[in-house]
Amino acid sequence: MPRAPATYKTYLALTKPGIVLGNLVSVTGAFLFASGGAVDWRQGALAAAGVSLVVASGCAVNNVIDRDIDRLMQRTRSRPMANGALAVPVALVYAALLLLAGLALLWAATQRLLPQALILCGYAVYTGLYSLRLKRSSVHGTLVGSIAGAMPPVVGYCVAHGGLDAAAVLLFAVFCLWQMPHSYAIAIFRAADYRAAAIPVLPLVRGHASAKRHMIAYMLAFLAAAPLLAALGAGRLYLLAAVVAGGGWLALGIAGLTARDDARWARQVFFLSIAVVTLLSAAMALRAA
Numbered sequence: 001m002p003r004a005p006a007t008y009k010t011y012l013a014l015t016k017p018g019i020v021l022g023n024l025v026s027v028t029g030a031f032l033f034a035s036g037g038a039v040d041w042r043q044g045a046l047a048a049a050g051v052s053l054v055v056a057s058g059c060a061v062n063n064v065i066d067r068d069i070d071r072l073m074q075r076t077r078s079r080p081m082a083n084g085a086l087a088v089p090v091a092l093v094y095a096a097l098l099l100l101a102g103l104a105l106l107w108a109a110t111q112r113l114l115p116q117a118l119i120l121c122g123y124a125v126y127t128g129l130y131s132l133r134l135k136r137s138s139v140h141g142t143l144v145g146s147i148a149g150a151m152p153p154v155v156g157y158c159v160a161h162g163g164l165d166a167a168a169v170l171l172f173a174v175f176c177l178w179q180m181p182h183s184y185a186i187a188i189f190r191a192a193d194y195r196a197a198a199i200p201v202l203p204l205v206r207g208h209a210s211a212k213r214h215m216i217a218y219m220l221a222f223l224a225a226a227p228l229l230a231a232l233g234a235g236r237l238y239l240l241a242a243v244v245a246g247g248g249w250l251a252l253g254i255a256g257l258t259a260r261d262d263a264r265w266a267r268q269v270f271f272l273s274i275a276v277v278t279l280l281s282a283a284m285a286l287r288a289a
Contacts, residue, residue, distance in 0.1 A: 006085050014063055014080045014091060015056035015098070022274070023149075027051045029281030030171055033234055036287060046109035047159040051152050053102030054119050058148070060095035061127045064088055069136075073193035099123070106159070114163065115155045120192035122151030139202045142183045145158035150175035153281075167232040170225065175277075176221040181215040181253060182273040188266035212256045215269070219250040226280065234284045241283035245276045 031044050063070070063081045070082035080086045086094075106115050126148035134141035157168050157275045187194055187201035188208060194201050203211035223246040230239035249272055252265075259265035 006080075006090075010080045010085045011094060013092065014086065016059035016063070019058050019059055020052050021050075022277075023055045024048055024052050025278055025281050026153040026175065029156070029285040030153035031156035031160045031256065032285035033287050034157040034167070036233070040160070043109045043159065045085070046105050047115070048158055050102045050105030050109060050115075051119060051155055053098045053105065054123060055102075055152060057095045057098035057102060058123050059124045060091055060098065062204055063129045064091050064095070064126070065131045069197035069199065072197045073171040073190075074196075075190065082270050084149065091257055106155075110159050112162075115159050117267075118151055118158060120153050122148040122155075125151075128276045134157065135199060137200065139205050141199050142180065142187075142201060146176045146179040149179050162217040167229065171230055173228045174222065174229065174280075177218050177225060178273065178277055180218040180251075181222075181269060184211050184215050184264040185269040185273065187211070189263040189270065191263075212253070215256070216250070216253045219246070219253045223250055229284065234289045237286055241279050245279050249273065251275050 028044070028048050031047055032039060035044070043046035063079055066076075067079075067081035067088075070079050076082060081088070081091060102119070103116050106119065109115070125144065130141055130145040130148060134144050153175055154168050154172050156162075157171055158164060161168070184201070184203055187203045187210065191204060194204055202214060225241075226242040226246050227239050230236065230242065249269075252269055252272055255264045256262070256269065
C-alpha cells in the first residue's frame with residue numbers, strides 16, 4: 001500500500017494511547033496502594049513511565065502483527081500499520097526502543113529483576129501467545145489476553161512493596177476478572193468488525209446469550225474478589241467503592257438478559273467497566289493519603 005508521510009502522531013497512534021493511559025491509571029493506583037503513607041514519588045514516576053513504555057511497545061508490536069486484519073475492520077483501518085504509514089522494520093525498531101527504555105526505567109526504579117520479569121511475562125503473553133496465535137484461532141484468546149492486561153498493576157504493586165504477596169496475587173485476579181466482561185462487551189457492539197476479520201470471539205462463536213451468561217459469571221467473581229483487597233490494606237473507602245461500583249456493574253450485566261438492543265447495552269457495560277476500574281484504582285490510591 002502507498003504510504004502517507006509519518007509524523008509524531010503516526011508514532012503515537014502506533015502505541016494505542018488509550019490502552020497506555022488505562023494501564024497508567026491501574027499501575028499508579030496499585031503502586032500507591034502498596035506504598036501506604038510512605039510514597040517514594042521518584043520511584044513511582046519511574047515505574048509508571050517504565051510500565052507505560054513497555055505497554056506502548058507491546059501495542060506497537062500488536063499493530064504490526066494485526067495489520068492485515070486491521071484493514072478489514074472499520075475502527076482499525078486507519079491505524080498506522082493498516083494504512084501503510086510506517087514500514088514494518090521501522091515499527092519494530094521503534095517498538096524495541098520503547099521496550100528497552102521501559103525496562104531501563106523499571107530497573108532505575110527498583111534495581112530488582114522481579115518487576116522486569118513480570119512485565120516481560122505479560123509482554124510475551126500479549127505479543128506472542130495472544131496476538132500471534134490465539135486471537136485468530138480460539139475463543140479462549142480473550143482469557144489469555146487478560147493475563148497480560150492484569151500484569152501492569154501487579155508490577156506497580158511489586159515496585160513499591162518489594163515483592164509478591166497475597167495482595168499482589170489478588171490484584172492480578174481482580175484485573176483478570178474485570179477484563180472479561182469489558183472485552184466481551186466490545187466484541188458485542190463491534191460485532192461487524194470482528195466478523196469481517198474472522199476473529200473467533202465468544203459472542204460471535206457461541207452467541208450473545210452465552211456471552212451474557214459468561215459476563216455475569218465474571219462480574220459475580222469480580223464482585224466477590226475485589227472487596228477482599230480491603231482486608232489486605234486497601235481500606236474502607238476502597239471497600240465501599242468496590243461493593244457499590246461492582247454491584248452496579250453486575251446489575252447492568254443482569255439487565256442485559258432482557259435487553260432489546262444488545263449493541264447499546266454492551267456499550268453501556270463497556271463505559272461502566274472503565275468507570276469501575278478507574279474508581280477502584282483511585283480508591284486504593286487514596287490509601288497513600
